[in-house]
Amino acid sequence: MTQQPIDILARPMRDLRISVTDRCNLRCTYCMPAEIFDKDHAFLPRGEILSYEEIVRLARIFVGLGVKKLRITGGEPTLRRDLPGLIAQLRAIEGVEDVALTTNGLLLTKLATHLRAAGLDRLTVSLDSLDDAIFGRINGRGVHVQAVLDGIAAAEAAGFERLKINMVVQRSVNDHEVVSMAKHFKNTGHIVRFIEFMDVGTTNGWRMDLVVPARDVIARIGAEMPLEPIDPNYRGEVAARYRYKDGMGEIGIISSVTVPFCGTCNRARLSAKGELFTCLFAGRGNDLRALLRNGTSDAGIEAAVRTIWTKRDDRYSEIRTALTAGGAGSKRVEMSYIGG
Numbered sequence: 001m002t003q004q005p006i007d008i009l010a011r012p013m014r015d016l017r018i019s020v021t022d023r024c025n026l027r028c029t030y031c032m033p034a035e036i037f038d039k040d041h042a043f044l045p046r047g048e049i050l051s052y053e054e055i056v057r058l059a060r061i062f063v064g065l066g067v068k069k070l071r072i073t074g075g076e077p078t079l080r081r082d083l084p085g086l087i088a089q090l091r092a093i094e095g096v097e098d099v100a101l102t103t104n105g106l107l108l109t110k111l112a113t114h115l116r117a118a119g120l121d122r123l124t125v126s127l128d129s130l131d132d133a134i135f136g137r138i139n140g141r142g143v144h145v146q147a148v149l150d151g152i153a154a155a156e157a158a159g160f161e162r163l164k165i166n167m168v169v170q171r172s173v174n175d176h177e178v179v180s181m182a183k184h185f186k187n188t189g190h191i192v193r194f195i196e197f198m199d200v201g202t203t204n205g206w207r208m209d210l211v212v213p214a215r216d217v218i219a220r221i222g223a224e225m226p227l228e229p230i231d232p233n234y235r236g237e238v239a240a241r242y243r244y245k246d247g248m249g250e251i252g253i254i255s256s257v258t259v260p261f262c263g264t265c266n267r268a269r270l271s272a273k274g275e276l277f278t279c280l281f282a283g284r285g286n287d288l289r290a291l292l293r294n295g296t297s298d299a300g301i302e303a304a305v306r307t308i309w310t311k312r313d314d315r316y317s318e319i320r321t322a323l324t325a326g327g328a329g330s331k332r333v334e335m336s337y338i339g340g
């Protein structure tokens with residue numbers, strides 16, 4: 001086995017998040033605001049997007065460099081044709097321990113059994129509110145809560161257990177719902193993960209005062225349903241875990257803004273057009289598609305990725321305060337482009 005690269009801050013590469021499309025059937029205000037991602041927005045033409053063959057080839061190279069977990073994301077990954085076909089190929093790569101998918105859940109009623117049959121290990125479904133009016137406003141398309149709950153039910157019926165339910169918490173938008181969301185999924189085996197609203201991209205109108213600190217979310221839920229912290233499942237786990245003292249399940253909290261976790265960040269991200277990003281907040285990626293398409297050998301691509309990772313010193317969330325104090329508006333990649 002070749003030696004695995006370690007970055008400047010001594011972090012190995014363990015997770016690869018693969019965005020398979022920049023398109024989406026929703027327009028969440030915090031991710032792809034409808035005024036900006038409108039009918040005139042230029043999404044990537046098909047030829048610009050990596051083919052499944054190219055994605056699998058890259059995934060194999062990354063696994064050779066230490067990656068063990070793959071997460072498929074987007075945009076909305078279920079919009080890509082024959083997603084189960086991709087999952088099956090990724091799952092078959094030797095050394096891959098886990099393949100997960102993040103989705104808004106709308107197409108799971110059609111796809112869940114096929115995804116399960118393809119070998120998908122885990123599913124994360126995003127749901128920001130249980131109130132139709134609020135959810136419709138957040139998702140920018142007036143889509144009802146039931147559509148996502150139906151997707152979750154389809155996933156359960158297909159045999160997926162312990163789903164993660166992602167809720168992005170925004171002050172005065174949906175923060176009054178953190179307790180009801182926790183209650184709704186308590187004792188279902190699923191794990192709600194409350195995510196601090198992040199300043200990804202430059203179009204979502206992020207302001208620090210819209211961020212509800214993770215500690216406040218825990219306090220609000222804990223006041224009604226007592227909680228206790230539990231150990232992470234593994235080093236580098238993004239969500240801090242809490243369980244209900246009555247034994248009825250657990251929740252997660254992702255405090256990327258108020259308590260950054262860059263020190264253990266072992267995630268690489270591949271955009272739909274084949275750029276490698278070493279941080280969610282990076283201004284630009286490294287073009288691997290050019291290498292895929294100009295005849296570079298696997299060994300050549302592996303050497304390029306190794307060099308990129310070895311030079312990595314990203315820790316944006318830890319230095320955010322200093323950076324934003326100097327004036328916002330710096331160029332950052334959009335979330336829908338690299339998938340969170």
Ligand code: SAM
Nearest residue numbers: 031074075076102103104126166197198339340
């Ligand atoms: N479309 C899929 C979905 O919504 O699950 C996958 C892509 S989406 C970019 C991945 C995750 O990022 C979702 O759970 C979404 O809520 C989260 N996300 C997007 N923008 C965010 C932001 N500004 N702050 C925090 N989380 C965000």
Ligand code: SF4
Nearest residue numbers: 024026028031075104
């Ligand atoms: Fe689409 Fe997911 Fe972004 Fe919402 S969070 S706009 S569902 S990519």
Ligand code: SF4
Nearest residue numbers: 262265279280316317
């Ligand atoms: Fe990783 Fe960048 Fe997020 Fe820090 S800010 S945890 S380095 S993605």
